[in-house]
Structure formats: structure tokens, C-alpha cells
Amino acid sequence: MKKLLFLAVVLLPGLSFAQKKDMAPKTYDLVIGSYTNSGKAKGIGVYRFYTESGRTAYLNEAQGVSNPSYLCVSKNNKFVYAVNENDNGEVSSFSFDAKSGTLTFINKQSTLGGAPCYISVDKNNKNLFIANYAGGNIAVMPLNADGSIGQAVQTIKDDGHGPDKERQEKAHVHTAVLSPDEKFVLYTDLGNDKINITKYKAGKDNPITPVKPPFVKVSPGAGPRHLAFSADRKHLYLITEMGSSVVAYDYNNGTLKQIQDITLLADGFKGATGAADIHVSPDGRFLYATNRGDANDISLFAINQETGMLTFIERRSTNGKGPRNFAIDPTGSFLLVAHQYTDNVVIFRIDKNTGKLTDTYNRIEVGSPVCLQFAPAL
Template sequence: MKRLLLIVALLSPVIVLAQKTMPKTFDLVVGAYTKGSSKGIAVYRFYAETGRVAYLSQIDGVSNPSYLCISSNNKFVYAVNENDEGEVSAFSFEPKTGALKFINKVSTLGGAPCYVSIDKAQKSLFVANYSGGNIAVLPLNEDGSIAPAVQTIRDPGHGPNAARQEKAHVHTAVLSPDEKYVFYTDLGTDKINVTKYKAKKDNPLTPAKPAFYSIAPGGGPRHIDFSADKKHLYLIQEMGSAVTVFDYDNGKLTQKQTVTLLPDGFTGSTGAADIHVSPDGRFLYASNRGDANDITVFSINQENGELTFIDRKPSGGKSPRNFVIDPTGSFLLVANQNSDNVFVYRIDKNTGKLMQAVSRLDIGSPVCLKFAPAQ
């Protein structure tokens, strides 16, 4: 009996650690356009064992919080205000209750900000201004508030599509896995720009060598994600409705494969949007809007990072602008902007395919989904 108790005592810390590392409940923070029924940012409790979603709280009066990021300590939420004047707002966040409290708001020095990211040290925010055509860097204070922008970078180029690429349109700003670089895509100039990052008062971003990589003219680069082994970068082309695979090594990219998101013979309108690698690194998912309204699933070759088509699943609504995979890798949640809903699909972890939806959340114009541990 004493020996059994000793074994249990030795194993208990391991069990507690595992539970702390991968919780079973999360906070789901939802950003939305407020031109319709949505009034701001909503927070829900997500149960990773069942895929069930329960309402927690909402903060009203936030104008068009179309994209969000959450600080690494889960104490702060930052949301762009996607308007012509261009602003970004800071909120304190209480994971236990999901409560948000406004801290401050500052200019992004560019119109229609559509993406915001944060470094793990919580020193800087990086904002992509779509109509402003520039990336902005904004320092963060210890209390979570945002300081005025200290740097903006704008590409004066353009692309071949006169209607969509008349000037620069920066769409995303993503840190490299080691956070030594910031990559920002430019839909208007068909480029992935690469900058070195160092948190400091002046010019935290400096051009890498090379400073950019071009894709096929008219492709319209949008979002990116890295492979689990950090050896590959995946780019979704909004206008080209394709995914391009790059080898990645210390800030440098080598293009190696491009695969379409469209079935043979497809002739409708499209608008590829979001892209994510599964937590186990085995599968890649990409969303497409327009007349497609689906999620495409690819397997990832673990040796070379290349993609193989697996399946295509309707998103459950119209315009799947953004989606997220829960940290356990069990569910994919897709935000359908133009049908005012979020569908929760179970993932078959063996095949990567999306199974039948297990729950649905009705919310006005959802466009961004982010997870945080529920403490």
C-alpha cells in the first residue's frame, strides 16, 4: 500500500503539469464589424472536450474591432479600429470572467487597419494599415496602454490589377518564430516584406537582406503561417486563391510550391482569406470567400513542407473571413462574416478532415477569433 501511494505521489506533479500546459477550457474572443448588429468585442467560454460555446461578456462602443491579438500573459487585448482614420485600442482582460475594460486608443498613422500582432515580451504592437498601405510599430507601456507610433513603413509600388492594386495595401504583420523578424504582406505590390526587429525607441524595424520576396503578379498576398518545425512559411493569395509554400531559414525565403484552393472548372468569384497550420503540424487549412465559401484541407509533407490536397468543406455560411483551430487541435471554428455566425467543426485528427459541425454561434459580422487560456 505504501509503495502504491509513493507511485501516485511521484506521478501527481506530472499530471498537474500536463493539465496546466493544456487546459480544457478557453476564452474565445471575437472581433466584429459594428456596422450591423454587433456592438463591439464579445467573449465566450469554449469547452475543448465537446466544442460547446457559452457567452461570458461583451464590451460595447468599440468601432469596427475587426482584428485582435492577446498579450502573452493574457492580461491585455488589442483591437484595430478599422475605419478611415485608423486607430488601435487597448483593453485589460480578466480570463476568469472574460471581462474587458477599455484602457486607451491611439492612431495607427494609416487608414483601415486590418491586422495587429504583439511580441511575446509585450514591447511592441505591429499594425497593418490596408488603405494606408503601411505597417506601423507602436510601443507598449507596462500598464498595457499603447504609446504613439514610433515608425511607419510604406511601399510606393503597385500591381497589375488596377482596381485592387493601384497602390500598396499592407494586409498582415507576423513575427518570425524566434521574433527576430517581422514579415508583412502587401496585397497591392504582390510582395512579402521582411524586416529585422529589435525593440527600441527609434526604428525598431530595419530592412532585411533581401528586403522582400515577390509572388506571381496579381496574386494579392494576404495572411501567412509557419510550419510547426519552423522550416517553412505558408502564404495565402487573396486574389489568386492559392497557397504558396516557402522554405524558411533565418529570415530568408525560398519559394518551392503553389497549390490552388479551387476545384477543377470553378468559375465563380473568390477571395481567399485565412490560413493556419494544425497544432500537431500535420495539416494546413485555408478559407475562401466569394462564391466558394469553404475551407480547404491539405496534408503537410513532414520532410519538405509541401502540400497535398485532402478535402474541401463548406464553411456553413457566407464569407469565411477568419477561422481558428483550438489549442488542443480538436476543433476548427470559422467566422462567417456575411451570414452572422460562427460554426464549430470537429477535426478528425487522423485524416485532418472537418467532420460535422457540433455547435453554432450567432453573432453579427464576426471577422476575428482568438483563444486564450481560461484561468
């Protein structure tokens, strides 16, 4: 009897682990932000995404939202926040019913800068961090318990310019990302070729404070755009829009040390480019980066798990024009690319052994899609 009791105690943790593993969501909500000024989209679309097949089903749409070009979902899955990328610069909040995919407008606030193009939120839903591209500044905006947005409590703006007189005539903040431990906020300045680094403390009048030194410089004219952390949090990857490259850094408690700069372009490539988005696979083994212009492709790199260095694997067409933003589903099985100019989302299956992509030929037809975010479906 004692032996049977001992076996039961030993086996129970395993049973519990299996049950937890089986409880992982098999379906997600896919929230899509678009440019509405094209006249092809009306607002924010919500689709059900099935991780076993890569298929989707339309759920709902929040109409009347002006240019929700980038959005984020709160960590508690109750709210969606979207920038309104217009000259006056605003941000909108919505309550989110993940079961039905319904978005209900709450309120809107000024971002204190024109053409906001990126938004992120901390895990405790205390603050939003917004990159104002035309305004050239980052804005910190407090959140209330009901999900509504308060007036901005802080903005930081860079002076100066880069060598490209047309694209870098002034500061152009392009992204604002929290470090994995949320002790720091890093934001890129395309106009000044910099990654700015600030220390973050929620609840203060000035939640973000520049560290010393407050930034790292990127190659002149590169135009830093988006950032992605490695799974082990020891490395940071930057995609440069104008330079069409990925720059790898060692990351340690708010400090960056460059270790690599690798191109996204094929040998002998000639034509317009515009590198756009960058993400690391959920298992941390692969990195993907998109390029627009005449390239319209996505590059795949293997990540050295010891050093963080990248090794090029392949480059392939995204099967559309203007691959601005893309997302990898939380299971790491599919990669979805939003095409701004061919008005669709193309769904690829990921080979988890090689990282390579295969077109599923599943499509979501939607006007001017430019942002994709996943949220657990309840």
C-alpha cells in the same frame, strides 16, 4: 529500503509530467472581433469555449468599439488589442479579466494609416505591429507596463502597384507577423505582390529594419494576404487573396525560398473568389485555408514533415457565407469559422488522424464576426 527509494525517485518525474499534462486548460476564452458598421454587432464579444464538447457560453461584450475587425491577446493574458478598421485608422487597448471575460477600455491611438486590418504583439508586450490596408503601411506602436498604447514610433510604406488596376492601384499592407523566434517581422503587401521581411529589435527608435533583400515577390496579381509558420519553424505558408492559392516557402533566419504554389480552387470552378485565412494545426500535420466569394469553403492539406510540401486532402463547405477568419482551438480538437455575411461562427470537430472536419452543429450567433482569438480561461 534503498530499492524502494530508487523506485520513488524514478517514478516522480513521470508523476510530475502527468500532473502538468492534467493541468492543461480544458476551457478557453474565445474573443470575437466584428464589423460594427453593419449595425449587427456592438463591439468585442467574449465566450467561454469548452474543449471537451466544442460548446460555448456567452460571457461578456465590450460595447462601443468601432469596427474591431482584428485583435490579439497579450502573451501574459492580461490585455486585448484591437484595430478600429475605419478611414482614420485607430487601435484600442483593453485590460482583460480572463476569469469573467470582462474587457475594460484603457486607451486608443492613431495607427498613422487608414483601414488597419491586422495586429500582432510580441511575447514581452513591448510593441504592436499593425497592417494599415488603405494606408499601405506597417506601423510599430510601443506598449506601456499598464497595457496602454503609445504613439507610433515607426511606419514603413511601399510605393508602386500591381497589375490589377482596381485592387492593386497602390500598396495595401494586409498582415504583420512575427517569426517564431521574434527576430523578424514579415508583412504582406497585397497591392505590390510582396512579402516584406524586417529584422526586429525591441527598444530601438526604429524597431524594424528591412533585411537584404528586403522582400520576395509573389506571382503578379496574386494579392498576398495572410501567413502561417510550420510547427518546426522551417517553412512559411502564404495565402493569396486574389490568386486563391497557398504558396509554400522554406524559411531560414529571415530568408524565404519558394517550394510550391498550390490552388484552392476545384477543377473547373467559375465564380468570384477571395481567399481569406490560413492556419496550421497544433500538431503541425495539417494546413487549412478558407476561400470566400462564391466558393465559401475550406481546403485541407497534409504537410510533409520533412519537406514542408503540401498534399491536397479535401475541400468542403464552411456552411456559411464569407468565411473570413477561422481559428483552431489550442487542443487541436475543433476548428471555428467566422462568417461575415451569415452572422455566425460555425464549429467543426477535427479528426486528429485525418485532419478532416465534421460539423458539430454548434453555432455562435453574432453579427458580422471577422476575427477569432483563443485565450486560456483562468
